[in-house]
Amino acid sequence: MKHETEPILQVNNLVKDYVSRGLLNSKSQVFHAVNNISLELYPGSTYALVGESGSGKSTTGKIICALEKATAGTVTLLGENYTNDSPSQLRKNIRGNIQMVFQDPFSALNPRKTIGDAVIEALQIRDIGSSGRERRNIARDTLQRVGLSVWHMDRYPHQFSGGQLQRVNIARALAVQPKILILDESVSALDVSIQAQVLNLLQEIKEEFSLSYLFITHDLSVVRFIADYVGVLFKGQLVEEGETKEIFEHPENEYTIRLLDSVPRTDPQQRHLLG
Amino acid sequence: MSNLLEIDNLKVGFKNSSSQWTNAVDGVSIAVRPGEILGIVGESGCGKSVTMFSVLKLHDQRNTRYAGEIRFEDTELLTVPEKDMRQLRGKDIGFIFQNPMSSLNPLLTIGQQIRETVTSHRKHLPKKEVEALCIKALDDAGADDSAVWMSKYPYQLSGGMLQRVVIAIALVNEPKLLIADEPTTALDVTIQAQLLKVLCHIRDERGMSIVLITHDMGVVAETCDRVAVMYLGQIVETASVDELFANPRHPYTQGLLAATPPMVGKIPERLNTISGSVPQLSEVAKGCRFASRCPFASQECLSGDIPMFDVDEQHQSRCIKFNTIPDFRKVTA
Numbered sequence: 001m002k003h004e005t006e007p008i009l010q011v012n013n014l015v016k017d018y019v020s021r022g023l024l025n026s027k028s029q030v031f032h033a034v035n036n037i038s039l040e041l042y043p044g045s046t047y048a049l050v051g052e053s054g055s056g057k058s059t060t061g062k063i064i065c066a067l068e069k070a071t072a073g074t075v076t077l078l079g080e081n082y083t084n085d086s087p088s089q090l091r092k093n094i095r096g097n098i099q100m101v102f103q104d105p106f107s108a109l110n111p112r113k114t115i116g117d118a119v120i121e122a123l124q125i126r127d128i129g130s131s132g133r134e135r136r137n138i139a140r141d142t143l144q145r146v147g148l149s150v151w152h153m154d155r156y157p158h159q160f161s162g163g164q165l166q167r168v169n170i171a172r173a174l175a176v177q178p179k180i181l182i183l184d185e186s187v188s189a190l191d192v193s194i195q196a197q198v199l200n201l202l203q204e205i206k207e208e209f210s211l212s213y214l215f216i217t218h219d220l221s222v223v224r225f226i227a228d229y230v231g232v233l234f235k236g237q238l239v240e241e242g243e244t245k246e247i248f249e250h251p252e253n254e255y256t257i258r259l260l261d262s263v264p265r266t267d268p269q270q271r272h273l274l275g
Numbered sequence: 276m277s278n279l280l281e282i283d284n285l286k287v288g289f290k291n292s293s294s295q296w297t298n299a300v301d302g303v304s305i306a307v308r309p310g311e312i313l314g315i316v317g318e319s320g321c322g323k324s325v326t327m328f329s330v331l332k333l334h335d336q337r338n339t340r341y342a343g344e345i346r347f348e349d350t351e352l353l354t355v356p357e358k359d360m361r362q363l364r365g366k367d368i369g370f371i372f373q374n375p376m377s378s379l380n381p382l383l384t385i386g387q388q389i390r391e392t393v394t395s396h397r398k399h400l401p402k403k404e405v406e407a408l409c410i411k412a413l414d415d416a417g418a419d420d421s422a423v424w425m426s427k428y429p430y431q432l433s434g435g436m437l438q439r440v441v442i443a444i445a446l447v448n449e450p451k452l453l454i455a456d457e458p459t460t461a462l463d464v465t466i467q468a469q470l471l472k473v474l475c476h477i478r479d480e481r482g483m484s485i486v487l488i489t490h491d492m493g494v495v496a497e498t499c500d501r502v503a504v505m506y507l508g509q510i511v512e513t514a515s516v517d518e519l520f521a522n523p524r525h526p527y528t529q530g531l532l533a534a535t536p537p538m539v540g541k542i543p544e545r546l547n548t549i550s551g552s553v554p555q556l557s558e559v560a561k562g563c564r565f566a567s568r569c570p571f572a573s574q575e576c577l578s579g580d581i582p583m584f585d586v587d588e589q590h591q592s593r594c595i596k597f598n599t600i601p602d603f604r605k606v607t608a
Contacts, residue, residue: 052463053434161552191318192490196534196548203545218464221493225536225546262468264493265538268516273468273497274475 006079007040008212009064009098009180014038014073016059016236033059035236036073041180046206046213048223048244050259051233060233061182061216065100066090077180096126099173103185105165109157115168116153119143119175126176142175143168146201163194170201174209184216199226220263224248232256279452279484280307280330285343287322287329296340297556299325301508303343304583307452312478312485314499314516316492316531320553322508323488327454329353331364347452366396369445373457375437379429385440386425389413392444412447413440417473435466442470446477456488471498492535496520504528507556507564510583514590522602524592526569529602563594571600 016034021027034056041047049057062068064075066082074083082094102108109118119139120132129135140150146167157165166186173181183202187195199222206213215227223230224244231241232253240253251257264273287300300322307313315323328334330345330352345352347363355363364370372378379388389409393400400408413421416439429437438458445453455474459467475498478485489495495502495516502519504512504527512525523529530549537543551568562577563569569576576595583591586598594600 052465163552191553192492193318193530193534193549194552196536196546199536200545200548220464221536221538224538225542258465262465263538264468264471264491264497266493266496266520266532266535267537267539268496268520270539271497274472 003042005043008043008078009041009214010074010076010079011037011039011060011064012074012076014060014063014075015071016056016063016068017071032236034063034070037231037233037236037238038073039231039238039241041212041214043179043212044206044210045228046215046226047229047231048215048217048227049231049233050217050220050223052218052259054235055233056236057216057218057233058184061100061184061214064214065098065182066094067100096176097178098180098182099176099178100182100184101166101169101173101186103188105162105169105189106157108169109165111157114154114156115143115148115160115165116140118168119172122172122176128176138175139171142171145205146171146174147197161194163190163198166190166198167201170198170205174205177209178211180212180214182214182216185218186215187222188217188219195222202226220248220260221266232259278306279309279348280486281344281346282306282326282330283344283346285326285329285345286341287325287334288340288342289334290338290340299508299556300329303505303508303510305503305510305513307484307486308501309451309484310478310482311500312475312487312498314495314502315486315488315505316490316495316502317505318490318531318553320507321505323505324456325508326505327456327486327488330454331368331370332360333370362396365392365445365450366448367451369448369450369453371438371441371445371453371455371458373460375434375441375461376429378441379437381429383428384425385413385427385429385432389425389440389444389447392447396448408447409443412443415446415473415477416440416443417469418443435462435470438462438466438470439473442473449481449483451483453483453485454488455485457490458487459494460489460491467494474498492532493538504531507553507559509564509593511565511593512591513583514586518590522586522590524586524590524597524600525565525594526571526600527565529600530568565594571596 014034014037018031018033020029037060049060051057063070070083074081077094077097116139119142120135123129123135123138129138140153148167187198190198217223227244230244230247231238234255240256251260282303282305285300285303286298288296288298290296303326317323329341341353389412390405393405393408410421413424418424418439459470474485487499499516502514502516503510506527512528523532533547536546549568554567562579563581566572566576581593581595583593584597586592
């Protein structure tokens with residue numbers, strides 16, 4: 001991959017081990033959830049991490065978002081290594097720049113807070129806006145940008161559909177002006193017509209807000225649509241990466257080939273699964 | 276050739292906490308032919324599972340009311356006594372649910388659970404024969420070591436392995452009809468491919484019929500012979516799978532197809548999506564239920580209930596403009 005700019009985010013030889021110790025035997029077992037992963041995210045691009053359950057894609061996302069500590073390796077944002085930063089350093093330098101959108105839009109929101117307050121809370125924490133009125137205006141504008149209305153602001157999460165709630169989560173992430181969004185299966189729980197709306201929205205705001213995306217998903221048709229680069233994870237290791245078009249048309253790794261061969265084609269004339 | 280299952284003008288109503296009835300399924304008519312795989316597609320809440328749950332009457336009967344007819348071979352299922360219904364469940368009609376973990380009893384071994392399915396329908400079968408049937412069912416479902424699996428508990432197997440067990444349980448009594456409700460949705464795509472292969476292979480071998488409930492247009496394209504598309508409790512289009520994908524004649528079907536990111540061909544800049552979201556059943560107005568989201572809707576769409584129109588003998592659409600609407604996929608591209 002050739003690039004004219006420096007990467008905005010760099011992951012170097014990342015390792016995450018989980019150690020389990022039995023109740024009776026003192027022998028501990030080590031599970032390498034993430035095993036020596038390196039990747040680069042470039043400004044304005046979308047990098048998709050794909051893999052099946054247990055491949056380590058979410059763990060990688062959480063470490064980048066500093067929700068988990070790495071066992072070894074580093075993550076840098078604009079050249080600054082923040083892997084071993086203290087919580088207060090993270091709050092100062094990282095939290096506002098890297099935001100995460102999770103899979104289940106409902107459990108990501110506080111059921112007792114209106115969605116307006118959910119966005120305003122994020123602004124308060126990041127100290128954006130000088131007054132309550134200004135914060136409310138920013139929240140309103142952001143919610144409107146993702147397709148919600150002013151009168152939605154005083155409603156509670158249970159009064160929304162899943163697709164609308166995911167828009168709220170995107171708005172809340174967007175409101176603090178991040179550089180990077182980590183989207184962990186963010187459209188996987190949505191119905192296909194709603195998923196399409198949210199994917200279109202993500203495409204639009206990427207340019208508008210100069211964002212870069214790390215897209216974590218198991219859905220390869222979504223990857224083909226949204227990603228510029230793909231990294232294929234298998235048992236904690238990055239087995240293949242490259243430009244999306246290249247990987248989809250000329251996969252080289254055995255696992256990548258198997259994965260791509262397993263995806264149903266959306267045209268009965270091109271059936272291939274049943275051989 | 277007569278149909279194996281015929282659902283005729285089925286209405287399924289549920290009572291809510293304030294004792295009001297809502298019809299989650301509202302006038303569904305569909306037939307399942309011997310040996311075919313019929314796909315039922317639609318988004319969450321469209322009534323696809325409710326329709327097929329009704330075939331086995333799996334709803335809480337105190338809060339459910341049925342109207343219409345469901346005929347399985349010569350039996351009218353909606354009026355059959357519960358005692359006879361139990362003879363059909365797991366014997367002539369098998370059922371696979373989405374989540375294999377919650378379909379199985381965590382306290383019983385796999386073997387106990389498959390054996391139970393056999394012995395509850397054939398009480399006097401010798402033990403050895405029961406065992407052989409169970410092993411064969413697991414083999415057919417693609418288990419790599421059936422004898423070992425029999426002694427395992429559910430927590431000892433992975434999700435994909437458990438779904439094979441569930442398939443084995445559904446198939447051990449050689450049903451004539453298998454209803455599979457999102458059987459691969461919770462599984463990884465490589466496992467999904469294997470299980471779809473298993474299901475299609477067994478269909479080819481035994482000539483049973485399968486009703487496949489799914490939201491995934493890719494799964495439909497790969498496996499089904501015929502498709503019924505549901506929206507808000509009604510079937511809006513039925514056709515052979517080739518016809519449905521090549522020539523969709525209902526705007527909702529077109530929207531679903533357009534919203535699915537393609538795995539082949541050109542990658543679109545934007546996905547053509549259906550505007551808005553599915554309204555509440557209680558908000559449904561007179562006329563076409565899709566009208567509020569339809570790019571082609573006009574006054575006449577709201578004037579009264581829309582019947583199914585024949586596009587041709589094998590293709591029906593619940594759209595008064597079925598003949599004139601352009602292909603949504605091309606219009607908004």
